Amino acid sequence: MTLETYHFETGMYRPPSEGGSASLLVRFTRNCPWNHCAFCSMYKTEKFSLRPVDEIKADIDAMAALAEQMRTLSEAKGGPDGAVTRDGVLALLNKEPALEQHPGLAMLVHWLMAGAKTAFIQDANSLIMKTPDLVAALAHLKTTFPHIRRITTYARARTVAQKSAQDLEAIRKAGLDRLHLGLETGDDELLKFIKKGVTSEGQIKGGRKAVAAGFQVSEYWMPGLGGRKNPWTMPGTRPGSSMPSTLIISAPGPSGPFPEPRFTRWSRTERSP
Numbered sequence: 001m002t003l004e005t006y007h008f009e010t011g012m013y014r015p016p017s018e019g020g021s022a023s024l025l026v027r028f029t030r031n032c033p034w035n036h037c038a039f040c041s042m043y044k045t046e047k048f049s050l051r052p053v054d055e056i057k058a059d060i061d062a063m064a065a066l067a068e069q070m071r072t073l074s075e076a077k078g079g080p081d082g083a084v085t086r087d088g089v090l091a092l093l094n095k096e097p098a099l100e101q102h103p104g105l106a107m108l109v110h111w112l113m114a115g116a117k118t119a120f121i122q123d124a125n126s127l128i129m130k131t132p133d134l135v136a137a138l139a140h141l142k143t144t145f146p147h148i149r150r151i152t153t154y155a156r157a158r159t160v161a162q163k164s165a166q167d168l169e170a171i172r173k174a175g176l177d178r179l180h181l182g183l184e185t186g187d188d189e190l191l192k193f194i195k196k197g198v199t200s201e202g203q204i205k206g207g208r209k210a211v212a213a214g215f216q217v218s219e220y221w222m223p224g225l226g227g228r229k230n231p232w233t234m235p236g237t238r239p240g241s242s243m244p245s246t247l248i249i250s251a252p253g254p255s256g257p258f259p260e261p262r263f264t265r266w267s268r269t270e271r272s273p
């Protein structure tokens with residue numbers, strides 16, 4: 001057994017809600033194909049690339065092989081059938097010390113010990129993949145881990161809006177359940193200012209198409225992004241506008257990882273009197 005045998009990639013980022021449910025992180029693409037948003041430094045030094053479907057499938061197979069090793073060793077150590085236990089993981093590391101250097105092993109162990117129920121597709125905009133490739137990769141994930149109950153991903157509203165209804169339905173049927181979309185603001189001037197690359201109409205169109213195809217939609221709104229001068233930051237709050245019927249709004253708060261988000265200070269400096 002070598003590190004190469006069990007190689008799989010794990011990206012840096014996932015939504016906060018995918019940590020609490022200990023999601024399996026499966027990297028379908030690398031980094032962000034847009035990468036222009038003024039407030040975002042997540043992938044600024046990295047180049048976007050699509051990953052071949054065979055490479056993604058090989059990653060999933062490597063995860064499954066490692067999981068099987070851990071289950072077998074856990075049972076040999078007296079653990080319940082099909083479960084991964086601490087003793088089983090320690091037995092694996094004892095047998096193969098090189099795996100301590102595996103960058104994704106801790107994530108995989110966490111997922112297995114938490115019940116192996118959810119998965120998150122990385123990185124920033126998985127829907128940029130060709131639909132047949134995305135469907136094939138999702139199908140392989142579902143077949144390999146049939147006990148997964150929910151699969152989610154980040155996506156750009158503009159990319160969702162550009163997909164046909166048929167393509168979105170095919171992706172939904174292949175097992176993708178939820179899209180995490182960066183709304184940030186519903187104000188067109190502000191969207192332009194932050195270089196989001198989409199208008200409020202585009203955000204609404206993308207959200208509506210996603211809901212119509214059966215996706216759950218989780219929108220990330222940034223309170224304070226417009227500064228004190230600009231209260232129109234939520235789509236639907238400007239008179240005459242409308243918004244998708246299903247919205248889960250997530251926003252950084254005082255108890256979040258960034259108590260005073262950098263973009264808030266930046267927007268105050270740049271936009272407030």
Ligand code: SF4
Binds near residue numbers: 032035182
């Ligand atoms: S689309 Fe998302 S990941 Fe890409 S630059 Fe904008 S906020 Fe960052």
